[in-house]
Amino acid sequence: MPLAATGELIAAAAAARHAVPAFNVITLEHVEAVIAGAEHAGAPVVLQVSENAVKYRYGRLLPLARAAAEAAERAAVPVALHLDHIHSDGLLRQAPGAGFSSVMYDAARLPYEENLAATRAAADWAHAQGLWIEAELGQVGGKNGEPPPDPHAPGARTDPQEAAAFVTGTGVDALAVAVGSTHAMTTRTAALDHGLLKRLSAALDIPLVLHGSSGLPDGELTAAVAGGIAKVNIGTALNVAMTGAIREFLAAHPEAADSRGYLGVGREAMVRTVDRLITVLRDGDAPSHALEAP
Template sequence: MPLATTGELVTRAAETRSAVAAFNIITLEHVEAVIAGAEATGAPVVLQVSENAVKFRYGRLLPLARAAVAAAERADVPVALHLDHVQSDDLLRQACDAGFSSVMYDAARLSYAENLATTRAAADWAHGQGLWIEAELGQVGGKDGRPPLDAHAPGARTDPDQARDFVAGTEVDALAVAVGSVHAMTTRTAALDHGLLGRLSAALTVPLVLHGSSGVPDDGLVAAVAGGIAKVNVGTALNAAMTGAIRDFLAAHPEAVDSRKYLSVGREAMAREVSRIIGVLGHRQRASSS
């Protein structure tokens, strides 16, 4: 089916108090696994390409993006493409021609004033191109191997009043909020501040996004969706599933050299994890209703 747009999927999720799952992709196996896992549940899904993934692919966005578009157009469920954690304005401006309907512009590392100004400029450009744009306020730590901020450090959590002003000043379409999750966690021990999430949901009219969701236990994800999260980003959980399955396969088959043998095992493991996470989120959007 034709590509869906991130904006329509997230807006529908917010209206039904559910959340659309957004999975970061690195290889073609990631793309195929995410779509297979979504098809198994009948739910729409977002494929995300991060700036770090682009760097891994020799700085070239189009090869992975075009593969994702081709796979998405053949999917039995709605699939959207999202460009994630973009800091480079040059990469931002490649989004439209590569098939993306949305972008997350990441200036959270800057001071509040700089974040607001650069994000507003990015939003003005994105909206002029018909792109839906997400931003981040507060810092969801753990990117690029950096340790997370202490929970009480200035800027570590998103302030509701500041968030209201930030959304008004930037005119972004969605906001990633820092409520206790951390990027790249391999243990599911993150404790979300659901009270803060409730205050953010009450203060804002745009959909809220949870980054670093791989480290959040299932009950925490369920509560986050009930508390107003409409888009749940997942990356590390897929990589852990793939790596673990391949590691086990190679340990059991040390003679193996055909990469299709172990990559297929890794792809199947990721697809199962995609289905499991979508099931946890209790998605109410189904392909038949799109």
């Protein structure tokens, strides 16, 4: 089917008090796994390509973007493309021509007034191109290997009043909020500030986005959706599944040389992770129909 629009998927989810899962992809195996998992779960999904992923691919956006778009157009469920955690204005401007319907412009590292001004300019440009735009306020730590912020440090959590002013001042379509999750967690031990999430949901009339969701146990994920999160970003969970499966395969088959063998089991491990997490977000518990490990 044709590429879906991220904004339309998020709007429909927000209206139904659901959340759209958005998975970060790095390789073609990631792309194929996310789509296969979403098809098995029977749910729409967003494929996200981050600026870091583009850097890994020698700074070239189009090869991965075009592969993702081709795979998405052959999917049996709606699939949208999202350009994630963009700092570079040059990369931002490649989004419309590469099949992306949405971008996340990340100026959260800047002081508030600079973040507001940079995001306002990005939003004006994005909207002129027909793009849906997400921004971030507060500090969802763990990006680029950085340690998570002190939960009590100034700015480490998104302030509801500041967030309302930021949304009005920038015109963004969605806001990623800092409520206790951390990027790049390989254990599922994080806990959210659900009271703060409730206040943010009451203060803002645009969809809220949760970053760093791989570190949250199932109950925290479902509570986040119930609390107003409409887009849930997941990346590290895929890498944990893929890398673990590949390690096991190579340990059992030290003579293996054909990359299809270990990449194949890595891809299938990601398919199962995607299917399970989508169903947790939708149904609130582990799926009874989950794909079994081979």
